[in-house]
Amino acid sequence: MALQFFKARFALFLRSRHTLRHFRRRLMLESLNTHGHAVAVPPALTQALRQASKDSTAALLARAGSQARGLTDAEAADIRAHVGPNEVEHEKPLPAWLHLWHCYQNPFNLLLTALAVISWLTEDAKATVVIGSMVVLSTLMRFVQEGRSHRAAERLKALVSNTATVLRRSEAGAADAAGGASAQQELPIAQLVPGDLIILSAGDMIPADCRVLVSKDLFVSQAAMTGESLPIEKHADAAKNAENTESVLDAANLLFMGTNVVSGAATALVLATGNGTYFGTIATRVTAADRTPTAFQTGVNNVSWVLIRFALVMVPIVFVINGVTKGDWVEAFLFALSVAVGLTPEMLPMIVTSTLAKGAVVLSRKKVVVKRLDAIQNFGAMDVLCTDKTGTLTQDKIVLERHTNVFGVVSEEVLKFAFLNSHYQTGLKNLLDRAVLEHVELQTALRVSEDYRKVDEIPFDFQRRRMSVVVSEKGDHHELICKGAVEEVLAACSHIQDGAQVLALDTALLARVQAVTGALNQEGLRVVAVAVKEVPPSKAVYSVADEADLTLIGYIAFLDPPKESAAPALQALAAHGVAVKVLTGDNDLVAAKVCRDVGLPVNGVVLGAQIEDLDEAGLRRLVEQHDLFAKLTPLHKERIVRALRANGHIVGFMGDGINDAPALRAADIGISVDSAVDIAKEAADIILLEKSLMVLEEGVVEGRKTFSNMLKYIRMTASSNFGNVFSVLVASAFLPFLPMLPIQLLVQNLLYDISQIAIPFDNVDEELVRQPLRWNPQDLGRFMVFFGPISSVFDILTFALMWWVFKANTLASQTLFQSGWFVVGLLTQTLIVHMIRTPKLPFLQSRAAWPLMGMTVLVMAVGVFLPMGPLADYFKLQALPLPYFGALVAILLGYATLTTVLKRFYIRRFGWQ
Template sequence: MRASFTQGFSHFLRRRRARRHFERRPLLDTLAAQPAARSADAAGWGRELLAASLAEPAQALQRLQSQADGLDAAEAARRLARDGPNEVQHEAPLPGWLRLWRCWLNPFNLLLTALALLSFFSADAKATVVIGFMVALSTGIRFVQEGRSHRAAEGLRALVTNTAAVIRRGNPPALPPARTQELPVHDLVAGDLVALSAGDMVPADCRLLSARDLFVAQAAMTGESLPVEKLAAAAASGTVALEQRNLVFMGTNVVSGTAEALVLATGARSYFGLLAAHAGALETAPNAFQAGVNSVSWLLIRFAAVMVPIVFFINGFTKGDWLQAFLFSLSVAVGLTPEMLPMIVTTTLAKGAVRLARLKVVVKRLDAIQNFGAMDVLCTDKTGTLTQDRVALARHADPCGQDSTEVLGLAFLNSHYQTGLKNLLDHAVLADVDPATERRLAEAYRKVDELPFDFERRRMSVVVAAMVDGREQRHELICKGAVEEVLAACTRARVARPAGGDASQQPLSLPLDAALRARTGAVTAGLSAEGLRVVAVAVKLLPPEQARYSVADESGLTLVGYIAFLDPPKESAAPALTRLAAHGIAVKVLTGDNEQVTRQVCRQVGVPVDAVLLGAEVEALSDAELQAAADSHRVFAKLTPLHKERIVRALRERGHVVGFMGDGINDAPALRAADIGISVDSAVDIAKEAADIILLEKSLLVLDAGVVEGRSTFCNMLKYIRMTASGNFGNVLSVLVASAFLPFLPMLPLQLLVQNLLYDIAQTGIPFDKVDAELVARPLRWNPADIGRFMLFFGPISSLFDILTFGLMWWVFDANSLARQTLFQSGWFVVGLLTQTLVVHMVRTPRLPFVQSHAAAPLMAMTAAIVAVGLWLPNGPLAAYFSLQALPPSYYGWLLAIVLGYCTLTTWMKRVYIRRYGWQ
């Protein structure tokens, strides 16, 4: 495969990596632990794969009714119609009724439903209707928003293509006999032939037909921590399919080497599909985002559980009407319940994901948005992020630095004939050779064998036969790779003859002694100092009789020279780094490239390079020492994949929220280890599978914009939680005071429910609100203690003005008897609703509301509408239904004074709060 693997595998592995800890519990253990998995289906799967494993390649093809050049398109279409798409149906669309049930099923709706039932059995029909409407509103809005979010997420995932390299016969026969083509993964069928190379995810359960130095990481399946070598030869025996060396399985990934494989089982018939079908009972611990929401939810529920009984007993003892006290306490419980929290969270995240998509950021998991905003350290590679990812061949020189066309020709043959994952350097070499030379070299040499690249050797070789008149004269092993690793395998060097000699004579082949090594080292150091990436090229002449080669043949090489590449820095890199720093994100460069090139690029883009920590030094440090070193260093070079992973984990242990941006095979461990894995749509499959967020453009500017949007999304959620917590606390204090001193209820249960319903409707504009720039300037994290402090700080302010309203209605408007209680309740109903609604604008920003910071139009419209409804209800035709009455004209002057006083005091207290605690 060349792109992201099926959504099923990404989702399933992520569920098993609760809170981003990369567990290596093998899925084989999961199957063994579940009786349902030991079914006839599992047994049948094992028998089929074992039979294919024990058969010779030709027999395996015959069993699947396939051929050595693959299926034709017509036959593949018939099989696809018969077997269905190659997809793991782990997350089939839920029926509408079940989605509706899940939208209802949350702690707040359960509480409200219980309150509605109690009201119903208490013969309070009005309260039952209002509470039922609130439950229906919360559930319905969440149902609609989750449906939209799901459709949007499906559309976003479609932006990341899923393809595999499939060998299909020509159809109709006029086409070439066989060809490799990129096809969607879900179109694969049993009997197809697929080509695999480094970086690919295995798209189905397959039997290898040919393999070359193939190593597959299958830890998720078997628990083996190291990649397993796979071979094409028929197995001699075996009883467990997972142990067969010639079988590869859906969801594993190719670390190095190449192979051609026959698809045996797809979709739900694959081993992974069987596991996914029985994985429904697996539970995962909540991630940091879910834990934060849960902590806030239970904080408010515990608060209600303490305060509601107090309200009940005070009203029962002071009023003597225990039934009315019970109904009123139920209403208070409803008022304390942030029933819109699930809907607000879902809507805010969904809107954030859509806005991020417009910024070319695809969010694979909505919960990742919070970690995106909390990120304070970004680890990134160098190539393509800080540089243009548009490599050009700048020099091709011999070991002494003289231009050499021979080096270019050998580098071309190496890049041309390798079948593994061609990188940017290979493409640059191929592009630098003119068509005439390309044809001449292709006619003069024939490929014999290949030693694919791996991250231990850091080099790769091809073996070609030099052809003269159609006959092989000799074999040449051409090795290309990192300078140090290639030099380690060299014993001689090919240098030009001294000036004045016969130009037609061949270069000299000299022993690679210390002096010559120092001379070649000076050449490579000079090229690296110019900001060039240097790759060494070496050759070894071999007799034509040898047919198979191994890594052991990469010895006794002759250094031919170097090819040097220029990858200029991006113009956007320096401004992007400045923006990230302004937003509180420290950027650390983690690269496998050498120190000199890394220093040069970092200097060009403005990354301070006081000291570079090298991979060898990382290897020597203990975990504790690495934590300190990772914190203090900004640039790391010559790293292996495991070094990157260790650095990321070390930074997390220091308390940082770490993002890692990478797109290569070697980045996958670090992507999994990071709090937030970031990749790009052009990355290899395993990198995209491990990532939480996919960038459609590999740019730090895009990333910075995404971070700001992620923080804005999180800020809007915090607004609602803060408003709800402080408003609820203030209401309870007011109710307690009023219940203790008034001879009647300060507000009827129905009025309290209607007030709460209108307030909740006003909050539906919060997900669309704007966020002040200073609120997204620093990383944001969940802080339940801060929410509790905010509640205790601002809640009593609304209680103060409620008490002033009580005095106003009691002494000024003489609403001080049972006969005048409706006037009292109407006055507090309006004040309470207006102050609760206006507090949205007071606490949505640390700035001066309506002057220095304006809410978004949807939030302004919703709050204005609710204020209008609150003023209209006591005077409208529904007043009697809600036991309200028209207020005297003089009341509205006092109302304006109370609202202005409330806004003024809240604004002043905000300044005090910010000075003492900061805003967030």
């Protein structure tokens, strides 16, 4: 039971609270998935939401103090002053005193505190002061580093903000409920207030609890709230449905904070914000469950337990041997506890926090915002990057290159209909729509506001891959205009238009059409088909079923040139052991040409239809053989990512659309951009302020540097601890006195810890970041057993030197013996970091950063000063004879030489991670 308690506390300690706080909101949501609506919600809130679902629009607006054209900015400001910003309170940082307490309460500090109390009870004031200093140093270092890290993370997080499209009335028309102009504004989500009207489209996070007023094919994912995997249709007229629902979450006209729009569009009234929402109320009543440990956290746990198990075995042995040989069981117990302190990696939390925080700050200078610090190590471990084509391999600046009829002849009519479609659609406007809308001269010529009026819209979704608008020309002629992927639009067409003729779409014409679009694709152009159908003027509401019997009139073709930086970035990623796989919903011919242009080998293209027919085992084999996947749905992307992970890869996924959200969550490290849709930014671990693979390559290198510096500390601690305990066992078995007093062992450990503070700021050899790095506890155990005894060899030489040369072989001369080993032990322990920080020759081929060099020199100087200076008596040390220092230099040189020779052998035999 004690071991289980210790392990649980240790696991809790390893999870830095500030790294989880940024994702607290998502954790809260995930904690609800298992039990759905089981968490208690105040009856008053449930009743208010039920009433809002039943009210008429007029009654609802009146009760909310709003109008059909929205609030004014002044009204919104007054409401915000009363209800507060649209934020959930649990995201606030811990108070300083509570943060300090969490920094203290870890097993290592508790062990040191227990030892300090025992020393105080035995009236050993010196040991009490030294041990107390170690506790204060460890706690304060972690407190300061975590505080700095949290503040840096908050500053970085402020760079990435989600917004909502809000309808606000102008102040001029504020007094007139029926009149007054209103305009759409993009506002930070925190500024929303009850009574606001918001416009929602595919990809939007729902920022508050809302009532749907107007909707068009609106589907919402409520998986975070209810655990339902399939999107749920929401619509405005749902009063009857609301009366019969078991839970308020099932009401078909209510939207809840934290869910997201999958497809369609809507106008909704904000009912509640912040803590007043359904989610916010739950968040103030429950504590989020910890996430499943990441690969990083699991690695730290495994490595730390290697050291802890070693201590649990060795410390009792030291205690028994010293008790039996010396006869003083109390002193043997204190000495064994001191050895336990020396074996515990009490600086590990500080080192981990410091290296991750430093990595986050460095990445921020490279326009990379780290939302979760643990993701930095996954960045470095990533060996497969899955990315979309648009904006990463290409310039993300699509231009309208062609507008042709069905047989490839330039057509202004096709451009006109494409423009009308893009202009009137209210859903998620993509780069293609923006390219069409940039034709300002066309907009002027069409006199859109005078000649055309929008009747209805059939929004885009990722299954149909097309969208339609219905427009009325001069009030009497109604036309449905459909625009989308060629295959999907053709599937809805029964005719084609050739000049003035309308021809039935038969097999021969279909082949000609496919030949024309194929030729455009071969040129690297992305082709979008445009089709039309005249519809009755009497009809006002349309659905997907109306996208039938269309007439194909032509195509608009876009060019998205490859980025100049794409080819060198791909080369750099390949040089660092990261394979790039392109996952796109685009045409396979266009994707293949872009890949060839940027130097990415295309050994066959896998289409989404092929993935549909594969089981998981077949998909796992397929993803290893190919690098280009086209015409994918969101589910296909998620399956590919999961298959790669199942094959043992650390997978990064870079995406910015709603169709990328499932894959972002499935990946080891989700990467998005600041311009992404809300749900993609919420799902990502890392946000790029610049959509570039070159920035990613820099992030990968920085992640590996961070990992490498953590590994230095762990390797050094493991090997030196093993060597020290082995030396203690040898000395305890043969010496008539303790080889070092508990107070001396503690001071040595304190100085050694201080010397490691600069490790996060050390340089890293280029060779060490060329390949992905992962935690490997087995390698650590081998490293510890291999290099640990090297220091023991020179410890035993020191014992022989002090025993036979300097005659420190009696109880009366034990202080001289202990002083001699104190200096050798501290200097070799401090020197080891320079020997194992690099596979190269230390100081000559690879030099440490100046902070680490400075700390090493300082601690070594203090170690020599203590027995030689005025504090020697205080720590029961004594001045060493001058010849000792000649022997000390020889021991240090011999130690460095032997370590270097054996390091060469180790690298040849096992490699060097």
